[in-house]
Amino acid sequence: xxxxxxxxxQPAASQPAPITETPVVRIVLISAALAFLAFFLVxxxxxxxxxxxxxxxxxxxxxxxxxxxxxxxxLTLLVAAIAVPLNLVFGVAAAWAxxxxxxxxxxxxxxxxxxxxxxxxxxxGLVYVLLFGAGSVLGPWLKSYGIEVLFAVPGIVLATIFVxxxxxxxxxxxxxxDQGTGDEEAALSLGASGWQTFRLVTLPNIRWGLLxxxxxxNARAMGEFGAVSVVSxxxxxxxxxxxxxxxxxxxxxxxxxxxxxxxxxALLALLTLGLKSILEFRYGDHIAxxxxx
Amino acid sequence: xxxxxxxxxxxxDHFPALHDVSLDISSGELIALLGPSGxxxxxxxxxxxxxxxxxxxxxxxxEEDASHKSVQERHVGFVFQHYALFRHMTVAENVGFGLKVxxxxxRPPKAEIRRRAAELLDLVQLSGLEKRxxxxxxxxxxxxxxLARALAxxxxxxxxxxxxxxxxxxxxxxxxxxxxxxHEATGHTTVFVTHDQEEALELADRVVVMSQGRIEQVGxxxxxxxxxxxxxxxxxxxxxxxxPVRVENGxxxxxxxxxxxxxxxxxxxxxxxxxxxxxxxxxDGCGGCIAGTVAASRRVAGTRRVELEIxxxxxxxxxxxxxxxRASEKSRIAFxxxxxxxxxxxxxxxxxxxxxxxxxxxxxxxxxGA
Numbered sequence: 001x002x003x004x005x006x007x008x009x010q011p012a013a014s015q016p017a018p019i020t021e022t023p024v025v026r027i028v029l030i031s032a033a034l035a036f037l038a039f040f041l042v043x044x045x046x047x048x049x050x051x052x053x054x055x056x057x058x059x060x061x062x063x064x065x066x067x068x069x070x071x072x073x074x075l076t077l078l079v080a081a082i083a084v085p086l087n088l089v090f091g092v093a094a095a096w097a098x099x100x101x102x103x104x105x106x107x108x109x110x111x112x113x114x115x116x117x118x119x120x121x122x123x124x125g126l127v128y129v130l131l132f133g134a135g136s137v138l139g140p141w142l143k144s145y146g147i148e149v150l151f152a153v154p155g156i157v158l159a160t161i162f163v164x165x166x167x168x169x170x171x172x173x174x175x176x177x178d179q180g181t182g183d184e185e186a187a188l189s190l191g192a193s194g195w196q197t198f199r200l201v202t203l204p205n206i207r208w209g210l211l212x213x214x215x216x217x218n219a220r221a222m223g224e225f226g227a228v229s230v231v232s233x234x235x236x237x238x239x240x241x242x243x244x245x246x247x248x249x250x251x252x253x254x255x256x257x258x259x260x261x262x263x264x265x266a267l268l269a270l271l272t273l274g275l276k277s278i279l280e281f282r283y284g285d286h287i288a289x290x291x292x293x
Numbered sequence: 294x295x296x297x298x299x300x301x302x303x304x305x306d307h308f309p310a311l312h313d314v315s316l317d318i319s320s321g322e323l324i325a326l327l328g329p330s331g332x333x334x335x336x337x338x339x340x341x342x343x344x345x346x347x348x349x350x351x352x353x354x355x356e357e358d359a360s361h362k363s364v365q366e367r368h369v370g371f372v373f374q375h376y377a378l379f380r381h382m383t384v385a386e387n388v389g390f391g392l393k394v395x396x397x398x399x400r401p402p403k404a405e406i407r408r409r410a411a412e413l414l415d416l417v418q419l420s421g422l423e424k425r426x427x428x429x430x431x432x433x434x435x436x437x438x439x440l441a442r443a444l445a446x447x448x449x450x451x452x453x454x455x456x457x458x459x460x461x462x463x464x465x466x467x468x469x470x471x472x473x474x475x476h477e478a479t480g481h482t483t484v485f486v487t488h489d490q491e492e493a494l495e496l497a498d499r500v501v502v503m504s505q506g507r508i509e510q511v512g513x514x515x516x517x518x519x520x521x522x523x524x525x526x527x528x529x530x531x532x533x534x535x536x537p538v539r540v541e542n543g544x545x546x547x548x549x550x551x552x553x554x555x556x557x558x559x560x561x562x563x564x565x566x567x568x569x570x571x572x573x574x575x576x577d578g579c580g581g582c583i584a585g586t587v588a589a590s591r592r593v594a595g596t597r598r599v600e601l602e603i604x605x606x607x608x609x610x611x612x613x614x615x616x617x618x619r620a621s622e623k624s625r626i627a628f629x630x631x632x633x634x635x636x637x638x639x640x641x642x643x644x645x646x647x648x649x650x651x652x653x654x655x656x657x658x659x660x661x662g663a
Contacts, residue, residue, distance in 0.1 A: 185373070187379075188363075188364045189370070192390070
């Protein structure tokens with residue numbers, strides 16, 4: 001766009017345009033992309049809100065204040081509040097180890113971090129069922145101490161942590177690798193301790209990338225369906241998260257309520273997208289790791 | 294602070310980067326570690342700093358063995374090639390960082406840190422830029438901030454890793470002169486790494502020439518330039534020409550011709566003659582001299598360089614001739630090197646794996662032509 005504006009001031013005749021496609025081709029390609037986006041992304045989003053508000057705003061509000069729904073929202077927030085900070089710590093630790101140190105099995109660790117991305121979430125859930133189920137060793141042992149993992153909140157938290165683990169680490173590894181170890185070495189040579197170096201140098205260098213990773217991690221933690229569905233047991237008002245609540249309401253033909261809860265998730269997605277865009281716009285170079293000062 | 298590096302060896306994954314290197318540096322000296330990439334110069338510098346630990350050997354700071362001290366305990370000022378300034382801190386915060394992270398008992402009060410930072414920025418001629426961020430500075434300014442930051446902790450030694458490597462030629466020359474001034478003003482023992490011989494020769498009290506993980510020669514600029522002790526140093530420092538020769542009865546020969554250069558009492562054998570292209574004397578007619586056919590000629594600044602093809606071996610050497618010399622192609626030129634050196638080949642042959650490293654251990658006979 002900027003290019004076109006600046007070219008408009010120049011005599012067009014003498015200079016060949018740097019873009020060789022004819023205007024027709026460009027318009028066709030751009031409208032094809034826009035039509036695709038409208039059909040597959042914008043339209044469904046609109047439908048969610050239209051359906052949610054079909055019976056009016058009062059119905060929308062009462063659907064959201066229904067006790068089971070409120071408890072689903074609470075559970076989702078709780079799970080995210082546990083899973084996201086833990087993954088923040090794990091992610092920073094893993095990225096720090098991978099980017100700043102040389103050790104055997106590094107490639108294996110990177111593969112391991114990517115594992116949750118490559119495994120279907122349903123399988124992630126099933127793994128926990130096998131690990132903590134009635135037929136397993138761990139399940140009954142924990143149960144004898146009164147700790148329920150499966151079909152209870154701990155299971156949901158575990159499954160969510162597993163599925164959302166890569167987000168922070170994946171965001172930070174390339175960034176930290178790109179930044180290298182120069183700043184840390186400089187801090188150490190100036191007498192800073194390891195912890196001071198991390199707190200005063202490493203952490204500020206990655207803060208925007210970290211925030212970005214946390215945002216994505218949070219969006220996924222709140223929206224995760226597959227893995228949580230397997231381990232939750234779908235106990236109404238107890239182990240239902242928002243995505244599960246959407247499904248239950250929908251299966252009961254309670255479309256308005258179902259879409260009302262879905263609209264909250266859609267709002268979360270829009271909010272994440274907005275924050276993400278602001279971050280990319282303002283601190284793009286810090287996130288992509290392209291900043292070489 | 295005297296520095297003593299004693300038989301230091303460093304291997305990375307069993308690949309040796311430094312072989313038993315020893316070097317003594319006296320207090321207040323300005324030392325250049327000069328060598329091509331892969332020569333181990335940066336590794337040696339990082340070993341002194343404590344950013345790497347030696348596989349064998351020891352590094353003494355004064356009388357004290359510092360080999361097992363951490364980088365924090367060594368109190369070195371380290372300046373990195375790419376500055377490594379903290380990008381989220383202002384210039385003043387960068388300079389004050391080393392004081393700010395001290396344990397609270399040793400930490401100066403905030404006002405004192407600020408005062409000290411301002412003082413150092415004045416020394417590096419950056420007063421008034423305290424509140425800027427690194428990305429708002431030019432490359433030369435950043436490197437000066439990095440130096441001020443290193444000086445802030447009152448280091449025992451100052452170590453600089455290719456400090457001007459990322460800067461353009463003009464800024465480099467300026468900073469070179471300026472670093473010399475700072476060195477004279479502060480008197481720190483300073484070691485810097487460079488691959489730029491001009492920088493090393495101009496700036497350093499002594500130059501340490503390194504190649505393939507070994508020290509080839511240590512000496513003043515005059516010593517390493519005028520008295521290179523190995524073919525490597527001859528080839529690496531300044532321009533040089535090499536001509537394969539034979540020593541026979543104390544005389545140097547190309548295949549069929551006596552060169553008029555004598556080495557009385559030298560044993561017979563295959564050797565290589567080294568001399569500087571500018572350090573030659575043109576002669577008329579040739580009874581006992583080096584003569585060759587002009588193969589190429591090019592203008593270099595105030596002189597003309599010609600490439601001569603010598604004898605039947607098709608060996609080529611380069612010499613300098615006056616601008617008005619009519620060095621047309623195919624014409625013959627005869628000359629005698631004024632200063633020259635001969636290195637035998639058997640030392641080279643004895644060590645096919647690392648020719649440079651072994652060369653100086655071979656028999657060296659060096660004579661200045663009369």
